[in-house]
Amino acid sequence: MRLDKFLKVSRLIKRRSVAKEVADSGRIKVNDRPAKSATKVATGDQIEIEYGQKIVTVKINEIKETTRKDEAEDMFTIISEKSK
Numbered sequence: 447m448r449l450d451k452f453l454k455v456s457r458l459i460k461r462r463s464v465a466k467e468v469a470d471s472g473r474i475k476v477n478d479r480p481a482k483s484a485t486k487v488a489t490g491d492q493i494e495i496e497y498g499q500k501i502v503t504v505k506i507n508e509i510k511e512t513t514r515k516d517e518a519e520d521m522f523t524i525i526s527e528k529s530k
Contacts, residue, residue, distance in 0.1 A: 447486065447487055447488075447509050447511075448483065448484055448485070448486065448487075449465070449469055449474065449476065449481055449482070449483055449484070449485045449486075449487050449493075450462050450465040450466045450469055450483040450484075451465075452487050452506070452509065452521075453465035453468075453469075453493075453495075455510060455511070455512065455513055455518070455521070456513070456518050456521040456522055457515065457518040457519075458493075458495065458502075458504065458522065459495075465483065466483040468495070468496075469481055469482055469483040469485070470482055470483055473495065473496040474493065474494065474495050474496070475493070475494040476491055476492070476493055476494075477491055477492055478492075478494070481493075487506060487509070488506070488509070489506050489507065489508060489509060490505070490506060491505070491506045492504070492505050492506075492525065493505075493506065493522075496530075499529055499530050500527060500528070500529055500530070501526075501527070501528050501529075501530065502524065502526070502527050503524070503525040503526045503527075504522040504523060504524050504525060505522060505523045505525055506521065506522055507520060507521055507522055507523055508520065508521055509521070
């Protein structure tokens, strides 16, 4: 699955267009490598996202094409949250 779609479906970022913009600006890393919005992600990958003054690292548990809001949290596990 594309990185921008995963971020939207998992609700880490609310809109796909915003996820694409954030990824293409270099604020997201997949497995410690800078990632673009079209980067393919798979179960077990680690994603590091820069949100303003916060850096969140998550691990992908599962990938679904669609999900309900209450099931979205099962798609990833938060590994760390730190301030810049």
